[in-house]
Amino acid sequence: MLFDTTQLALERAIEGAGTRHEALAANLANANTPGYQRVDVDFHGALASAIGRGEESREALHSLSFAPAQDASAGAVRADGSTVDVDSESARLAANALEHQAAVQVAHARIGILKAAMGTGI
Amino acid sequence: MSLFGGLEISASALTAERLRMDVVAENLANAQTTRGADGQPYRRKEVVLQERGGSFGASLSAAMNSSRPPSQGGGVEVAGVVEDQTPLKRVYDPGHPDADADGYVAMPNVDTVTEMVDLIGAQRAYEANVTAMQASKQMFARTLELLR
Numbered sequence: 512m513l514f515d516t517t518q519l520a521l522e523r524a525i526e527g528a529g530t531r532h533e534a535l536a537a538n539l540a541n542a543n544t545p546g547y548q549r550v551d552v553d554f555h556g557a558l559a560s561a562i563g564r565g566e567e568s569r570e571a572l573h574s575l576s577f578a579p580a581q582d583a584s585a586g587a588v589r590a591d592g593s594t595v596d597v598d599s600e601s602a603r604l605a606a607n608a609l610e611h612q613a614a615v616q617v618a619h620a621r622i623g624i625l626k627a628a629m630g631t632g633i
Numbered sequence: 634m635s636l637f638g639g640l641e642i643s644a645s646a647l648t649a650e651r652l653r654m655d656v657v658a659e660n661l662a663n664a665q666t667t668r669g670a671d672g673q674p675y676r677r678k679e680v681v682l683q684e685r686g687g688s689f690g691a692s693l694s695a696a697m698n699s700s701r702p703p704s705q706g707g708g709v710e711v712a713g714v715v716e717d718q719t720p721l722k723r724v725y726d727p728g729h730p731d732a733d734a735d736g737y738v739a740m741p742n743v744d745t746v747t748e749m750v751d752l753i754g755a756q757r758a759y760e761a762n763v764t765a766m767q768a769s770k771q772m773f774a775r776t777l778e779l780l781r
Binding site: 536 | 649
């Protein structure tokens with residue numbers, strides 16, 4: 512098989528970071544919406560449980576789907592009941608963008624290795 | 634369209650925050666207006682924001698037309714611009730053409746300090762969403778680098 516589970520996991524991590532970025536952008540967009548509950552995507556947990564399933568991890572990674580869920584653990588930070596803290600949302604957004612970049616770069620390097628093995632150069 | 638969705642969400646917030654800035658500017662411009670459109674003193678206006686796609690109809694149509702679970706974060710939209718119903722300020726100015734029999738003029742309920750604080754809040758929120766938009770663009774460009 513040309514692409515192993517690591518490559519598959521990297522692809523799903525890129526997709527998960529993209530979905531999480533959307534959720535965090537929605538939180539920032541609703542920074543001034545009264546009573547808004549922040550949403551988040553736990554793609555780390557979903558990926559970790561899929562990878563940890565041994566022989567079945569390939570199928571588990573294929574069938575993985577990421578969806579934003581309301582973050583019930585976040586307490587209200589504003590008098591109107593909103594749970595969006597602009598500072599921490601911005602920090603999460605920046606960290607998530609870096610994670611996305613890391614996954615893309617590793618995936619790119621692995622594709623480069625495959626290309627080198629095929630003799631087509633990097 | 635995962636990453637373009639991110640751009641759309643941030644764009645909706647830019648529109649909403651810009652409208653907030655516009656309304657603050659209108660309030661400040663009319664801080665001394667004793668004759669509004671209806672002949673009454675101007676009343677401070679306020680923007681009410683709501684989550685986009687949060688209404689029942691939108692959630693239902695999203696659930697029926699798509700196999701994916703309905704997206705919970707669709708950005709933000711303006712629910713409406715409402716008038717602040719706090720009492721008008723009464724200022725003693727007998728020479729004013731709109732003064733009542735006792736010499737008092739009803740002035741708009743605009744507090745310039747509140748408006749300036751709202752303006753700063755809207756401006757910072759705008760900047761935060763511009764940053765999110767730049768991150769969306771960078772992530773999309775980096776994903777395209779996989780093809781090189």
